[in-house]
Every structure is written in C-alpha cells, then in structure tokens.
Amino acid sequence: MNKQKKPLHRQDLNFVFGKKNYVVMFIGLAVIALGFILMAGGGSDDPNVFNEEIYNFRRIRLAPTLVLIGFAIEAYAILLNPNKK
Template sequence: MAKERKKTVQTKQSPTFVFGKLNYQLMVLSMAIVVLGFILMAGKTDIYSFTKITLAPIVVVAGFALGIVAILKNPNKQDNNSNNS
C-alpha cells in the first residue's frame, strides 16, 4: 500500500501586526518624552531646583501615561467623524 501524501498549498500572507501605525508613533513619542524627563533630572545644577524636583517627574509620568494610551488604543476602531463624511 502506498501512502498518500497530502499536498499543502502555502500562500504568502502579509504579516499582521497587533498595533497600528499610530500606536507605534505614540509609543516612540512616549519613549522620547520619558528620555527627556530623565535628561531634565540629570545635570550638575542644584539638586533642589524646580526642574529636578517637580518638572522632570511630571514629564516622566506623562511619558509613561502616553505609553499606556499607545498600548490601549484600538487600531481597528474607526472614528465616527470619518464615517459621517
């Protein structure tokens, strides 16, 4: 008895990404904001300056918040305004 071999047809599928283009752009922007916050924290000026104590942590937290928004934003959901046009 000869074994029958099933032919499988392989088609090239384009890769599907979990996130959309806007998600990646927001993620890169959030990383840049976090880096800016850490740069503001660094330096050789007075350790108790407004920039190091207040402004830099706010900038870092804002960067992390934007990163969370970038992750949670649904790329498949369309705006209602674009459907009404």
C-alpha cells in the same frame, strides 16, 4: 490543464499594534527620555561642596512629571484601538 500561480512564500504580516499605536509609543518614549535628560546633572565635582542645584524646580518637579506623563502616554498607546476610525 490550468496552472495557477501561487505567491512565493508571501507571509501575512499581522502586527499586534497599528501604525498609530507605534507613533504614539514613540512620542511617549521621547517624553520619558526628555524627563530623564532634564533630571540629569546638578552634582558637584568636589565632594566637600554641596550644590543646591539638585533641589531646583526642574529636577524635583518638572522632570518626574514628564516621566510620569510619558508612561501615561505609553499606556494610552497600548490601549489604543488601531482599527477604530
């Protein structure tokens, strides 16, 4: 009799995305996080004093642009074909 050895419960791991997709997703998450970090701050400790820092270029233009670019990178990462060479 021939005894064939079967693999012990070896699962076929099929991920939805490939390694390239996950790398691009993490880059997009880092860009989004950087945008939110740049958006933070600019408030005043005293409610009777108005701080003009909340209207500077970094918080009004740069940070929201980085967040939108990060979301675009995330959409690209989802649509990226991992099997294409």
